[in-house]
Amino acid sequence: MIPALLAQIGLPLLMKAVGAGLDHIDNPIAKTAAEGLKQVEKAVTKGDVTPEQIHAANRHTERMAEIELARDTETLKSVNRTIRAEVASEDAFVRRWRPSFGYAVALTWIMTMGAIAYAIILTPLQAPSIIAALVNTSPIWGIALGVLGVSVVKRSADKKLS
Structure with a gap:
């Protein structure tokens, strides 16, 4: 550019x-x-x-x-x-990997946030260290959500073309 x-x-x-x-x-x-x-x-x-x-x-x-x-x-x-x-492709997984990945990321996100909320409610004194540990997962979530975002945008563009 x-x-x-x-x-x-x-x-x-x-x-x-x-x-x-x-x-x-x-x-x-x-x-x-x-x-x-x-x-x-x-x-x-x-x-x-x-x-x-x-x-x-x-x-x-x-x-x-x-x-x-x-x-x-x-x-x-x-x-x-x-x-x-x-x-x-005739393989269902190859055709559906984008939605499958999206559901997997959503489920993982829900489970992680639920576990964190549960842990903070049960042990409020440990909340700072729990939140610090959650911050350490940011790179992993950044990659997963980045891939998901690209997949969603690309799929939306594909649907517009068809």
């Missing part, structure tokens, strides 16, 4: 915009980067960087955008092939 943006607006304008943004960040690295971009902008203005060099940089950016687009296209083709294979 960034190479496509660069290809559309060009390098000099982007340097100006990014430099101005970085200059407002209270961080020495951001300030150094902003100063470097200002120096490059001055070099472009003075003519130290020729228009041919700028055009070459823009062409390079456009080429990078084309490469990124081709990669994204191949990724989408692969996902599309996978989903078509799922839909065409």
